[in-house]
Amino acid sequence: MEYSEHSIIVESLTKKFGSAKAISNLDFSIKHGEIIGFLGPNGAGKSTTLRILSGILPATSGIALINGIPLAKDPKKIKNLISFMPENNPLPDDLRPIEYLRFRAHLKGIPSKEQKKQIDNVLSACNITKTNQKHLIKNLSKGMKQRIGIADCLLGSPSIIIMDEPTIGLDPHQIIAIRELIHSLKGQRTVILSSHILSEIEACCDRVIILNHGHIVAQGNKNSLSHEFFPFNQYRINLNTTKEELESTLAPLIPNLKIQLNTAQPSTFVVQTPQNINLPHLFFTNLLTTHLHWQLQEITLLKPTLEQIFIACTRPAWKSTLPTFTKQKIT
Amino acid sequence: MKRFFYLLRFEFKNLLISPSTYVSAFLFLSLMTLIYLVILSGFSQLPHNTPPSTQFFQTFWLPVLFMVPLLTMKSVADEARRGTLQTTLATSLSSLAFILAKFFSAYLLYLLLWSITLCFPFIIQQFFLPHSSLHTSLLFNAPSIFGSYLFIALSGLLFIAIGIFTSSLTRSQLIAGILSFSLLFTLIICTRFIFELPFFSYSYPHSFTPSITYLHIFDHLNDFSNGIFDTRALIFYISSSTLLLGTSSLFIRSKV
Numbered sequence: 001m002e003y004s005e006h007s008i009i010v011e012s013l014t015k016k017f018g019s020a021k022a023i024s025n026l027d028f029s030i031k032h033g034e035i036i037g038f039l040g041p042n043g044a045g046k047s048t049t050l051r052i053l054s055g056i057l058p059a060t061s062g063i064a065l066i067n068g069i070p071l072a073k074d075p076k077k078i079k080n081l082i083s084f085m086p087e088n089n090p091l092p093d094d095l096r097p098i099e100y101l102r103f104r105a106h107l108k109g110i111p112s113k114e115q116k117k118q119i120d121n122v123l124s125a126c127n128i129t130k131t132n133q134k135h136l137i138k139n140l141s142k143g144m145k146q147r148i149g150i151a152d153c154l155l156g157s158p159s160i161i162i163m164d165e166p167t168i169g170l171d172p173h174q175i176i177a178i179r180e181l182i183h184s185l186k187g188q189r190t191v192i193l194s195s196h197i198l199s200e201i202e203a204c205c206d207r208v209i210i211l212n213h214g215h216i217v218a219q220g221n222k223n224s225l226s227h228e229f230f231p232f233n234q235y236r237i238n239l240n241t242t243k244e245e246l247e248s249t250l251a252p253l254i255p256n257l258k259i260q261l262n263t264a265q266p267s268t269f270v271v272q273t274p275q276n277i278n279l280p281h282l283f284f285t286n287l288l289t290t291h292l293h294w295q296l297q298e299i300t301l302l303k304p305t306l307e308q309i310f311i312a313c314t315r316p317a318w319k320s321t322l323p324t325f326t327k328q329k330i331t
Numbered sequence: 332m333k334r335f336f337y338l339l340r341f342e343f344k345n346l347l348i349s350p351s352t353y354v355s356a357f358l359f360l361s362l363m364t365l366i367y368l369v370i371l372s373g374f375s376q377l378p379h380n381t382p383p384s385t386q387f388f389q390t391f392w393l394p395v396l397f398m399v400p401l402l403t404m405k406s407v408a409d410e411a412r413r414g415t416l417q418t419t420l421a422t423s424l425s426s427l428a429f430i431l432a433k434f435f436s437a438y439l440l441y442l443l444l445w446s447i448t449l450c451f452p453f454i455i456q457q458f459f460l461p462h463s464s465l466h467t468s469l470l471f472n473a474p475s476i477f478g479s480y481l482f483i484a485l486s487g488l489l490f491i492a493i494g495i496f497t498s499s500l501t502r503s504q505l506i507a508g509i510l511s512f513s514l515l516f517t518l519i520i521c522t523r524f525i526f527e528l529p530f531f532s533y534s535y536p537h538s539f540t541p542s543i544t545y546l547h548i549f550d551h552l553n554d555f556s557n558g559i560f561d562t563r564a565l566i567f568y569i570s571s572s573t574l575l576l577g578t579s580s581l582f583i584r585s586k587v
Contacts, residue, residue, distance in 0.1 A: 056420050056587045076423045084421040090414030094348070106337040107422040152418070 004068070007032045007160055007190040008053065013062035015048050022048040023214040026062070032159075033187040037201035038194040040211035041314050046194045047087055049211070050162050053192070054084035067159065080109065083158040087165050087194075089149035093138035097128055097148050100137060101155060108156040122151040125181060142169040150178065160190045167200055179204055202306040212314045226304045227275070229312040232256075234304075235271045235279050238297035243269065249287065254279075270302070335428045342436035346402070352440065355401035359394045359444050366390050367451050382472035384452075385556045388479040392519045392548075395490055396512060402440060403494025404508035406433040407579070411586045412502040420587050427580040430495060434576055438491045445483050452476075474558040482555035485568045486548060490515060492572035492579075499579035502586070522546045 008030040015022045023045035030036050040046045051057040053064060055075045064071040066078045092100060098119065105115045123133065126147040132140060137148065146166060153161050166182075167175045175197070182204050185191055195201050201208060202222065210218040210225075218225055239246065243261045246269060250257055258272040273279055280299050288294060304312075346352050370386045373379070379386070407430070410416040420426060452471055497510035522543060544550065551564040 051417075051587070054421050056417055076425070079421060079423040082421070084418070086414055086417045086421075088414060090418060092413070092415055094345075103341060104418075104422075106341075107334060107419065107424055109334060109423065 005031055006065075007034075007067055008192075009063075009065040010053075011063040013049070013052065013064055014060050015045075015052060015057070016060045021214050023052075023211070026211075026216055028209055028216060028219055030190055030192070032190055034207065035182065035186055035191045035193065035205045037205035037208040038192055038211070039196075039198070039201060039208055039310055043213075044211040044314070045214040046211055047164055050084070050164050050192065050194060051086075054082050054162050055079045056084070080156075081158055082160045082162060083153040083156065085149045085153045085161075085163040085166060088168075089146055089166075091137050091145055091148060093136065095137055096133060096135065097123070097137060097140075097151075098133045100148065101151060104152050104155055110156050118155055118157075122154045125154060126151040127177065143171060143174040146170055146174070146178070150181065158189070160192070161185065162192045164194045165196070166193060167195065167197060175200060198306045198310055208306070210310060210313050218309070218313045222306060222309070225306075225309045225313075229309050230304045231275060233273050233275055233277065233279070234302040235273070236262075236298065236300045236302055237269045237271055237279075238265070238267055238299075239269065240267055240293075240295050240297075241291075246271075249291065253282065253286075267297075334424055335432060338424065338428065338432040339435055342406075342432050343439060346436055346440050349405065351401050351405060355398045356444055358401075359398050360447060362394055363387075363448050364451070366393070367448075367455075371455065382475045384472055384475045384479055387448075387451075388482065388552060388556060389549075391483065391486075391552065395486075395519065396515055398441070398444065399490045399494045399515060400497075400508040400511040402437045403433075403491060403498050404504045404511060405498070406437060406495060407498040407583060408501055408504050408507040411499075411583070412504075416583060417587045420583070425580075426583050427577070430499070430576050430580040430583065433498075434491060434495045437494065438487060441487050441491055442484060445480070445487070449476075449480075475556050478555040478558050478560075479552070481560075482552050485555075485565060486551065488572040489518075489568045489575075492575040493518070496575040496579045496582075499582045499586075518546065519548050523549050 006029045008028075010026055010028050013026040014024050026045075026049060038046045038050065048057065052059045053066070053071070055071060055078050058072070067081055069078055071078055095103070101119045101122065102115065105119060110118055128144065128147055128151060132144055137145060140148070146169065150163070150166060153163060167178050170178065179200060182191060182193065186206075193201065193204060207219065207221050208225070209216060218228065220228070237246075243259055247257070247259050250259070250271070254273050254277050256272075256274055260270045260272075262268040262270060271279065280301075283296060283299060288296060367383075367387055370383050374383055407416070410419070416429075419429060456471075493514050494507075494511045497514060498504075498507040500510065501507050545563065545567065551561070551567075554561045554564065
């Protein structure tokens with residue numbers, strides 16, 4: 001593996017709490033400037049992994065290299081490279097945002113001369129207005145508190161930013177603003193986001209890593225994951241024909257064909273084909289010329305959403321066996 | 332080091348704006364004023380062998396039992412409960428520096444509160460002495476006052492370290508306070524009276540007696556107020572507080 005290309009390399013990372021394994025043999029790498037989404041159901045081990053990477057929790061075994069430096073060897077140096085925003089964004093209630101950021105700037109070892117400039121920059125980047133700066137943190141809205149947490153993360157220009165649920169409790173406008181802020185970091189900083197809001201991860205991240213029961217069950221970008229977990233194409237077709245006629249026409253041409261009639265919309269079918277079949281091409285070059293009475297209104301390739309991919313790879317074992325069992329019983 | 336001193340200043344400032352500090356300061360000063368006045372009134376009626384300052388410091392355990400828990404119970408427990416401990420330890424600041432900043436801020440405040448009692452003899456001399464039968468030399472017994480304050484400063488290291496230690500054990504301020512009170516009570520009061528229990532006078536192995544007497548805080552006070560500077564006490568307070576603070580810094584790592 002090329003160490004200079006990657007800001008994080010994790011090999012066989014394991015963390016045990018007593019006899020229980022929170023994470024087990026995690027292997028992944030993150031390139032410089034990438035934005036990575038960490039997904040998984042509750043208790044999957046996301047927060048544990050993020051806390052290990054931020055240097056506040058030691059791993060039981062395995063290797064984590066941050067910018068080529070082993071985390072266990074020099075945690076102090078690595079903590080200077082990483083900014084971590086924990087879940088629920090803990091903040092002291094009795095400080096004003098500016099006082100809190102000044103305190104954090106000191107703890108992060110930012111030189112006194114640069115502190116004011118850096119604090120002003122992060123305040124404006126996170127849109128924390130002068131009016132809000134005058135209030136105590138405990139009197140601010142949830143959204144504003146989240147922004148203060150993110151401002152703290154950006155302080156000190158860390159090369160790696162780790163955020164555990166950064167948009168939790170925000171309204172849609174605030175989510176979009178935070179998303180744009182994270183997007184603006186692309187290429188400059190390595191960002192790891194953990195979130196349950198899949199649309200947000202889909203919009204922000206270059207790649208996702210999905211954890212379940214402490215194991216990585218999938219990693220890659222959306223296209224590669226959809227190929228892995230949905231090894232077929234699905235098309236929505238609006239055509240003035242019956243299901244039987246469509247099936248009898250397509251079945252000789254396409255193996256493993258599945259057609260479903262959309263009961264909500266008349267003449268609309270969902271057709272499932274193998275990945276190597278280009279259904280629009282087949283229609284326009286072949287079928288529409290032989291079936292002149294067919295009027296094709298729509299043919300759309302349906303791409304699986306991240307939510308569908310997430311459900312597919314984190315489905316509990318008993319759920320994945322249930323449909324098969326039911327189907328067998330009916331037939 | 333620069334970060335440690337900043338954190339120490341920050342923590343001390345936080346203590347100064349904390350309501351529990353003012354509650355403990357008010358209780359401490361009220362109680363100590365009352366004790367001082369009662370002692371002086373006793374002196375004005377009957378002659379005593381020991382100076383008033385020695386008798387005054389014999390009651391040190393009374394304020395310690397409530398003041399130390401009040402000053403320290405919030406320090407680590409509240410940070411762990413809120414989660415701010417995680418963000419602090421996510422910076423390159425070590426857990427030991429964090430604990431030491433908490434410790435020294437509470438210790439400085441503890442010393443500050445005790446130092447206010449230095450004013451008592453001066454106030455008495457200024458406003459009350461001309462109207463009473465007390466002599467100035469009784470109020471200003473320099474060796475006794477110096478030795479007693481040295482004892483307060485030294486024993487304070489251990490007492491505050493106990494408070495910080497109990498605060499690092501739990502996320503609940505209340506539990507930390509109760510634990511701190513219990514440990515201080517055991518250390519100061521129980522070790523004082525342990526040999527007076529009938530059970531111990533018969534069955535306790537005599538080889539352990541020096542070890543137990545080594546822990547007698549009241550004996551240390553007697554030595555210091557009589558002008559005896561015993562290095563065994565010095566080593567006891569410094570080593571035990573170091574051990575407690577080191578252990579606390581290990582405990583807080585398990586809380587993040």
